[in-house]
Amino acid sequence: MKKLINSVDSVVADALRGMASAHPGLLRVDEENRIVSRASGPRAGKVGLVSGGGSGHEPLHAGFVGYGMLDAACPGEIFTSPVPDQMITAATAVNGGAGVLYVVKNYTGDVLNFELAAELCADEGVEVARVLVDDDVAVRDSLHTAGRRGTGATVFVEKIAGAAAEGGAPLPEVVRVAEEVNARSRSFGVALSACTTPASGRPTFELGETEIELGIGIHGEPGRTRSTMRQARELVAVAMDALDEDMPISGDVLVMLNGMGATPLIELYVAFAEVAEYLSGKGARAARSLVGDYVTSLDMRGFSVTVCLLNEELTRLWDAPVETPALRWGR
Amino acid sequence: MKKLINSVDSVVADALRGMASAHPGLLRVDEENRIVSRASGPRAGKVGLVSGGGSGHEPLHAGFVGYGMLDAACPGEIFTSPVPDQMITAATAVNGGAGVLYVVKNYTGDVLNFELAAELCADEGVEVARVLVDDDVAVRDSLHTAGRRGTGATVFVEKIAGAAAEGGAPLPEVVRVAEEVNARSRSFGVALSACTTPASGRPTFELGETEIELGIGIHGEPGRTRSTMRQARELVAVAMDALDEDMPISGDVLVMLNGMGATPLIELYVAFAEVAEYLSGKGARAARSLVGDYVTSLDMRGFSVTVCLLNEELTRLWDAPVETPALRWGR
Incomplete structure (x- = not known):
């Protein structure tokens, strides 16, 4: 295992030091x-x-802290939920008197810890609401999940609800927007390789020379099925069909073609071209898009695609200014 | 070889279609x-x-086309220079009557083709100047190079000279700024793995389980030496020592901690923390920074670090608004 780290135990702490040094104008760690x-x-x-x-x-989540998006992020150890103490301290620190929204990806550990933290915040007089992100259509229940997994739509929820909050919306309104984004979003991922956590030093699963995993989770959880490698066009069609089957795609959509961490950008653009053609075939259009690494799985090769059916309000909030390490425009 | 492509022959064309679909407001392909x-x-x-x-x-180069940076990019086939016809057509297309600057990375093919294109443009009455980027301190002459290779500083030259051009500077002034950025910039890269071109389907070189290449080129050209894997801190020290030996580092610097294409972002931040500490030890400071994939080598694992010694003018031009697929702020 060759990883650019100092030690297995210090990876997260060292990376946070790096974020602090790289973005002093945006972040405090x-x-x-x-x-x-x-x-x-x-x-x-x-x-x-x-x-x-x-x-x-x-860059999820700390890379999305900044104007127009998150106020704070609580990073856990690798592939491990943060603890309630972090969440409580964060909520208390960012509370401007109008309450706090926890954006929670649907994994059992995160759900329980954010729930406990919200209760303890309430005891201390900080009003905390939660929105659960569960956009991954690949599997209904999963290794670490009751119900669907939360993946790419987290970026959309954080951006769009963040813009609503920045614009002065009260807590129930921010919750409504966040829930609407989640309800209108779906994701599906494909792995060309497994990822290797620093702690284990071994791939989280084995894929043969020509094997891929359709419907992969962001921690390497099993998807729907193993398959053999195919053209980008066919893999995109599998992913888009899965999304469209669950939620018919039409009109203007927000699309994220996300790399899993070790997929070259040129390949992501090849895949995006196929997404755009697929949408066109459905009478839909990628009205807004992101292409790059946004919700990664360490050094996994592969991609996920997330779509959100836009309306006028969500488009306006998506376009609103944002200034974070990983997303920045309009400022 | 598992690559997210449709066919070996269509990779570049397909990726360009993807770029066009993803960034219709910014780019024309x-x-x-x-x-x-x-x-x-x-x-x-x-x-x-x-x-x-x-x-x-x-994202080099097409990802840097947009307000405040490039007017046009000419992508060649993978690891292959574009042809003079592309360069001439591009210069003619973007000429606003004030002349054109070609930003050329120092590789023999690129140098010759841009030179020929510039001559032919002159014949057609389009004034074209050239700036050569040769920032890589690892080796003096290389596989495809007489003199130093051009790598990460290209991003700095394109951004800073782009800002000067956007601000209305005449051609000789844009050339002066571009040359100054190159003169003040140095790079050094480290490979943890080779990359695999779609055409060959095989790694461009072999590295053992614990082997790394110090001073790697962006096409997998040999660097200074093979070594065994070490802590991020030590690898960063090797890179920074190489830069500092060539050009003593002091004061405010612009730093790019660049991923080679398949290096997880968390690892890049771990490395950036070490760069910041190294600079601090020299009485210098990362006054501006980029951390991420900017000048990649397909699916290579590893990083490069580029520093530019800032002055007031270069800092102002770096901070000026930019709006491209890969760099965007202030607009």
């Missing part, structure tokens, strides 16, 4: 409590947005 | 002539900036 928050601090009267989850999915 | 240019077209009186080179280094 509380190394002790392991919280990444906006350098500008909380804004009075604004709903605070907090997310978090296991590390290994960078 | 001339598929026939294989040129990526700004959707907004040329601006009268502005110096045009054109770059290009082999594909496989995405």
Whole structure:
């Protein structure tokens, strides 16, 4: 296992030091409590947005902290939920008096910990709501999940709900927007290779020379089926068919063609061309899009595609200014 | 070889279709002539900036086309220089009457083709200047190079000279700025794995389980030496020592910690933390920074670090608004 790290135990702490050094104008890193928050601090009267989850999915979540998106992120160890203490400290730190929204990917550990944290926050007088992201259509229940897994739509929820909060929407309104984004979003992933966690040093599963996994989870959880390698066009069709079957795709859509961490950008653009053609065949259109690494699985090769059926409100909120390490426009 | 492509022969064309679909507001892709240019077209009186080179280094160069940076990019086949016809067509297309600057990475094929193109442009009455980027300190002459290779500093030259051009600087002034950025910039790369071109289907070189290549080129050209895998801290020290030996590092620097295409972002941040500490030990500071995949080598694992010694002018031009697929701020 060749990884660009100092030691298996210090990966997350070292990466957070790196984020702090790379983005001093945007981020503050509380190394002790392991919280990444906006350098500008909380804004009075604004709903605070907090997310978090296991590390290994960078830039998710800490890379989405900043104006127009998250107020704070709580990174856990690699592929491991953060603990309630982090979530409570984060909520308290970002609370501007208008309450806090936890954006929670649907994995059992995250769900329980964010739930406990929300209850303890309420005891301390901080109003906390939660939105559950469960966009992955590949499997109904999974290794770490009751119900669908939360994957790519997390980026859309954080961006769009973040814009609503930045615009002064009260907590119930931010919750409504976040839930609407999740309801209108679906994802499907394909692995060309497994990933290797630093702690284990071995691939999380084995794929043969020509084998791929359709419907892969972001921690390498099994998908729907193994298959043999095919053209990008065919793999995209498998993914898009799965999305369309679950939620018919039409009109203007927001698309994220996401790399899993070790997929060259040129290949992601090849796949995006096929997504655009697929949409065109459905009378739909990629009105807004992201192509790149946004929700990764360490060094996994492969891609996921996430679509969100846009409406006027969501489009406006997507287009609103954002300034984070990983997404930045309009400022 | 599992690659997310349709066919070996169509990779570049398919990726360009993907770029066109993903960034319709920013880019126009001339598929026939294989040129990526700004959707907004040329601006009268502005110096045009054109770059290009082999594909496989995405987002370089087409991902840097847009306001404040390049006017057009000419992608060649993978790891293969574009041809003079592309360069001439691009220069003619973006010429706003104030001349054109070719940003050329120092590889023999690129140098010759851009030189020929510049001569033919002059015959047609389009004034074209060239700047050669040769920032890689690893080796003096290389597989495809007389003199140093051009790598990461290309991003700095394109951004900073692009800002100068956007601000209305005349051609000699844009050339001066571009040359100054190159003169103040140095790079060094480390490979943890080789890359595999679609055409060959095999790694460009072999590295053992614990072997790495220090001073790697962006096409997998040999570096200074093979070594055994070490901590991120030690690898960064090797790279930074090489830069510092060639050009003493002090004061405010612009740093790019660049992933080679298949290096997880969490590892790049781990490495960046070490770069920041190294700089601090030299009394220097990463005043501006990029962490991510900017000049890649297909699916190579590893990183490169590029530093540019800033001054007031270069800092101002770096901070100026930019709006491209891969770099975007202030707009």
